[in-house]
Amino acid sequence: MEIKTPKEVLYQVLQTIHSVSDKRNTMPILSHVLLEAKEKELRLAATDLELAMETKIELSVMSQGAAAVPCRKLFEIVREMPDGIVHLKLEPEFSLRISCNDVLIRLKGLDPVEFPVFKKPEKEATSQVKARIVAQMIDRTIYAVATEDMQFNLSGIHVEKVAETGEIRFVATDGNRLSLVDRPLDLFIPEGLSVILPRKGIVELRKLLSAEQDSISWGIMDGQMVVLTSNYSLYIRLVDGIFPSYQEVxxxxxxxxxxxxxxxxxxxxxxxxxxxxxxxxxxxxxxxxxxxxxxxxxxxxxxxxxxxxxxxxxxxxxxxxxxxxxxxxxxxxxxxxxxxxxxxxxxxxxxxxxxxxxxxxxxxxxxx
Structure with a gap:
């Protein structure tokens, strides 16, 4: 694998995606970012198995291939590089050669085949919604999400369809406070499924929405919410739990x-x-x-x-x-x-x- 791209382009993408990678080091590959060069584009992906994000950027590809290197460290290296064209080249034993102007750094990586595979959603399974509306719904509920690890079923925003109006409702509570908001959005929720979006996924989604001026696509399938923006794909695994009956409080x-x-x-x-x-x-x-x-x-x-x-x-x-x-x-x-x-x-x-x-x-x- 060998590619060239302006530093600012690569930096902006890594700035967005590096916070998704696993910092707990439960599996070494999860702290890495996948770089996959094909034809005239580079695909970047990061995951902690609860959350995954990927994007593609157009650039000059000298040779196709893939690499997996520590995500945060690559972000820090590119951030400190001088302005100019960054040259990435895969070397033996999964080492990535990173150069820009007169700067040369080698970063050790892992075999990219170890990186988890994302299941792609079918386009028909998603619906379009206004990004600013979803962003506002998050802003009006996320502060009430429980932060205690033991309250796993309260550790996210509950998403449901209001039977009386057909609107989508976001609800969050930590047991001491509650916040809910309804909006007329299109989202298919399978019958009987408790949809709870975890805090980390919500935070990353909110970041992506800040850069969107128009619509996004979203859908719920295979135990996860899939969000497609103009530049990124986000996969949020649903919290495995039942949200409490909040109406009575x-x-x-x-x-x-x-x-x-x-x-x-x-x-x-x-x-x-x-x-x-x-x-x-x-x-x-x-x-x-x-x-x-x-x-x-x-x-x-x-x-x-x-x-x-x-x-x-x-x-x-x-x-x-x-x-x-x-x-x-x-x-x-x-x-x-x-x-x-x-x-x-x-x-x-x-x-x-x-x-x-x-x-x-x-x-x-x-x-x-």
Missing amino acids: IPRFGPNRARVNREQFSMALKRASLLSDPRFLGVNLGFSRQGISVASNNPDLGDSAELIPVDYTGEPVSILLNPRYLIDIASCLENETVLLELNDGSSAVIVRDPGDEKFLGVVMPMRV
Whole structure:
């Protein structure tokens, strides 16, 4: 294998694909990137068996062939190369010769035949959707994904079709908060299949969507979600688990309602969290017609209190909440104001976006 390509072209691709490769070193080949030169293009692929990504770039191919070298190390080498044409040539014992101008580096690799084979999806099994809509759905749910390894069935975004509307719903929860959003997208979900996209796959998908101006294709088959963008193919293995019945944690009706400036509310929560007790990170919120009192207390540091304006209807309510949960929701919304619905100080709080009736956030109260 021997190829030549501008440094910037190869660097941009490796920058996107290197984070997919396995860093746990469970199998040596999984930390490698596959380079496969054919005719006038180079195919690059990386995987950790839970997630896989591949792409192709047009370049000058002097001789066809394949190589497998450490993915992150190749990325770092190309990143530090001077501007110019990068020359890659496979040498004996799977070593890759990398040169640019007067720089020459040899990188040891493995036999490329060890690299896992991806099963290609049939084009008929995918449907087209707007990239910006999927990106927005991810932004409005990913912060609620559980980070604890033991909660494997909560460690991703649940994807389902809403029976009443036919819309696609993204749902995420870590047991303390929940976020869901519906959008009219086309996606076939096999009957009886629990679709949970793992966090790492969601993060990589979101990166790809940032570069897409129009549509992508996606589909669910063989236990994975396949996403095809203009330059990349992404294969996300579904989490092997059943997403919990989340509907029962959503309060039916909150008789006490507050409309507050989103930015003002978020900043008040950030200030209060600076002095919240690290043992439980709670902030006291008092809702009344006079405003929302935001207070925190830390025996070792001090305390804080402020009152922010609110349009409030209902009875006075005092509740202890984790400010980070409310800040995360406020950060992903776009409307100038945010709506909160409360029952009492011991029940979950509903958070809504006045400009998006298909979004819903739920935050559970803290108990001391």
